[in-house]
Amino acid sequence: MTRSASVHQAGPALATADAFRTIAELGGDLAFILDCATGTFVYLSPGVDDLLGYGLVDIEQQLAEGGDGPLSALCGGLPERLRRFAAGDGSRLRVTRAVEVRRPDGRTTPVEVISTLLADADGQPRSLAGLVRDLSARRARELEQKRFASMLNHEFRTPLSTIDGAIQRLEATATNADEPTRQRYRKIAVATDRLIGMLDDYLSPERMAALGRQRQPHAVAPRLLLEELVAQARVAGRPVSFDAAGLPAALRGEPAGLRLALKLMLENALRHTPAGSPLHVSGRRSGGGIELALRDEGPGVAPADQPHIFDKGYRGANAAATPGKGLGLYMARSVVEVHGGSLGMVTPASGGAEFRLWLPAQESAPDAAAKNLASSGTSSDNRAGNGDGHPTTMPGNT
DSSP: OOHHHHOEEOOSOHHHHHHHHHHHHHTTOEEEEEETTTOOEEEEOTTHHHHHSOOHHHHHHHHHHTSOOTTGGGSTTHHHHHHHHHTTOOTTSEEEEEEEEEOTTSOEEEEEEEEEEEEOTTSOEEEEEEEEEEOHHHHHHHHHHHHHHHHHHHHHHHHHHHHHHHHHHHHHHOTTOOHHHHHHHHHHHHHHHHHHHHHHHHTSHHHHHSTTOOOOOOEEOHHHHHHHHHHHHHHTTOOEEEEOTTOOSOEESOHHHHHHHHHHHHHHHHHTSOTTOOEEEEEEEETTEEEEEEEEOSSOOOTTTGGGTTSTTOOOGGGTTSOOOSOHHHHHHHHHHHTTOEEEEEOOTTSSOEEEEEEEOOOSOOOHHHHHHHTSSOOOTTEEEOSSSSEEEOTTOO
């Protein structure tokens, strides 16, 4: 873009400047016009005191000093903009900045500063005109939107995750079910996966913060979870044995939630076992799912405490000398149960304690046929197609 094509012509007519100021201030913005030659304000909206806490004299003094004071962003970089403009660079003709202005009382005000160079008939920059827009209300609305979306995400995700875990268990145990029953299970699983995907696409906090980001994964590699757990334990100074042969490559689940559950299990083991004592991490297939286990060689859990260790706020007899609020194992079990799994503890014959996390394993993601099944002509949850285009009544339904 050439300079002559980009320049806003600023005539001397007072009516033009009046119109600019009036339009800006009707919208609640502050307007300013700065003389490029002298660095002084030709005009500054009278509401500047209310918004920024500084008067015209304060602002002009800071700009004249050329420092990095709290108001420098209002017209910051003007000498460089003028230099680049004189060299034929029009990229800084119009600039928009979002900054936090520190007020004299220590508070900050978020503002957006939009400024543009105005040139005369000869193409020489004479003035810098701009708006200062208070972003406080916009930030408050965005924060409220994120909170609302997060609340909806949580309220919908919890029952959906429960349904997801339940249908995985049904699929894992329905080896003798007839084909229409298995098809219905697949329809429920695919529909649940689609709903969880919609939450990630439209209601996740990440989505609200950055539109266009890819949906968050709803699959996890169990071996990778255990490898991360082993790495965390070794960072904490513990020798760790690791055995995870035969685990599926992936299963449905929320990675962040399952990582949190394992992390809480590890923190519990580190807190209640001697420093430097070994830990044993393992994973295997078990009962139509997978079992992820963490075993320690500590003093174990007293028999009287074992029925209560997953209770909210419960702290056992051996926890008196350690910090904590008795929430770690309770939170870990809650996360696992949302995934349709279970978390329990056993006492190995060799002593110590072993915590076992079980999850249903539906290994493969829904394929194209399953997705077509979910969106096929039969949409009722109580019926499935029998192959000839007619619905077939499911067992147990009348």
